[in-house]
Amino acid sequence: MTTPPPATVGVETYLALNRYTVDEEHAHIVLAEHPDRSQLEQLARVCPAGLYKVDDAGNATFDYAGCLECGTCRIVAGGGAVASWRFPAPTMGVEYRFG
Amino acid sequence: MADFDAIVVGSGCAGPAAAIELARAGKSVLVIERGTFAGAKNVSGGRLYTHALKALLPDVAGSAPLERRIVRERVSMLSTDSATTLDVTDEAMRDGRHESWSVLRARFDPWLAEQAEAAGAEYITGIAVEALLKDGDRVTGVRAGEDDITAEVVVLCDGVNSLLAQQAVGAARPRPDQVAVGVKQVVALPESVISDRAMCADGDGMAWLFVGDATHGSIGGGFLYTNRDTISVGIVATVSDVMESDTPIHRMLEDFTHHPSVAPILRGGQVVEHSGHLVAEGGYDAMPPLVGDGVLLAGESALMCVNAGYTVRGMDLALAAGQQAGRSAALALAAGDTSAAGLAGYRAALEDSFVLRDLRTLRRFPHFMESTPRVFAGYPDLARDVMRSLFLVDGTPMRRPAKEIGRIVRRTGYLNVAKDIVKGVRAL
16 A cells, blocks of 8 residues: 655745735734634635634634635634635735646 | 617627627727736636637637547546446547537637727726626616726626626526536646547547536536647535535535545646636526617626536537627627617527527426435445446355345335436436
């Protein structure tokens, strides 16, 4: 039986290939102040950019800069773990070159 | 007097189609797109069935910047270490009536927007519509940037995350079981290498769908489309399933592109883009109202997507619905009534067209997928084991194939398999 070769490339490496104009002033997605741990873990599973991270102690980090603007976290959170979700300001955010 | 006869929000597939029809009818129409160019924010799998493009733009559809004409269809059941594949080539796929092409939206959408401008639509890019202007229940225009711009009718084509659809027609936020998350990579390879690996001529291409291990057994699947000098490869999985999965979606994609049945076609390629997109999979019953006072919805903002498992379509629905929205809006403008009643012809026309008929035909399919987990985890292994019983030879005396296959199927249970087949047939 063959096993797939180990996947070693992290998603951050791929995000670095995308073109972004990062709005340093405004985060278009804001995590809730005391997010629910299970919701955070769900966000970490569904985010195609892997931007939601939860460490063993349950501390959450989220970096909006690599956002692909898919809106999946808006669907999961339902207002729970994400305090606010909007699109980045016009001309900001990801700019797809292939799409 | 309103600033414009019509405002179209969003320049994907539906928006320009609506704008083209409005401009052709002599109406003043403004298209507002938040990306710096049309397509900057847009992602598809993607394959476009071109019938709707030809209906919209019969004279120039042939010059659209599409990638490769799909002449090879593959569908695979994927287990961790095998793929059982149906491979179809058919000259009928070249027939103009039902041909399909791979597409990259950052190339196609600017061209489509140009067609709308050429027809007479005005365009603003790099400006977002933050809110709709309303007078009571009636939509009277948009707030974009610092400006209030009024129109007799607004056509919302602002995509699957339409925050405006809620304000327009009270559309509810989709539930996690009604949408799927898609993640895709574009992988660059020389054109001739892609042709060779897809066993196609240059200009011809392959569409390859996967069920099973692509999503680690979650409801969904993998896809691979050959473009001219890139390959689009990705997975789509129902959000509620991924929420409870043991593997994050981006890791599923990494595993998928390294799967022994997938890796060889990508070998040596450079990933040049990593994208994500939400896919409406709730079908007909998840759609919001398509018409309100002074407002129409078309394309993904109305969650228009048809999923039959072996094909997933959104763009041809968006093109056709956008075109119909433009026509119906122009008729309502001519009649001087853009209320919900005056615009009701839009819904009626879509009910008669393939758009809502296909959505209705497949309305039970989302439930079939949800209630038949063996399609995603179970049958791919069963198919592998049956094929192993046929193809692996090690010199031990063979058993009669029918008996051996019966033994394998019995592990899942004849009755279970029969039930799933009946369910599938009913859903389709």
